[in-house]
Amino acid sequence: QVQLQETGPGLVKPSQTLSLICAVSGGPITSSGYYWTWIRQHPGKGLEWIGHIYHSGSTYYNPSLKSRVTISVDLSKSQFTLNLKSVTAADTALYYCARSFNNQFDPWGQGTLVTVSS
């Protein structure tokens, strides 16, 4: 079955760009109807949808982050990427990637903790 795995630096300095990769295995990233999603969870807090991308490259972002977020897809590597620029301590969170189909968010990656600190 499809599995997702997030990778990236666990520590990012303030004002720099956070970059995470979600590798998709066990199924094609180009399947029709699937959206590839980033969600984050601040420590001990709730969940925040960041945005998602279709294999065509069309994207949808949370307006609260839109000015700083870019999600891209690399079909050849079967992965999609989150870039969040100009980070602050408020961006410290557990970042998840997930697949959605007909609004069903499943599966999820195991999550990766990113800390913003100098």
Add this chain to the structure above:
Amino acid sequence: DIQMTQSPSSLSASVGDRVTITCRASQNIGIYLNWFQQKSGNAPKLLIYGASSLQSGVPSRFSGSGSGTDFTLSITSLQPDDFASYYCQQTYNIPLTFGPGTKVDIK
């Protein structure tokens, strides 16, 4: 943005109890409502989609109901594996938003 609220924020229950969690949307979202379970250290797991459809592999003791602005997640006969946090999510429009969560712990 559509605001999601949940009640209670936490509850204590015993194995075998029936548990009900409520989620309310700030506007009509039809049945565009998901429920997730999250255990400590794990990613959220989809339980219910479309307000009342049980995700494949999820035990039938979980059920969802509601439409419009008011929704309910019910767990009949709570099991030890069910002690976790539960979140609702609206998928009616962007940005997709989640409720603040309900933590279910052992009485």
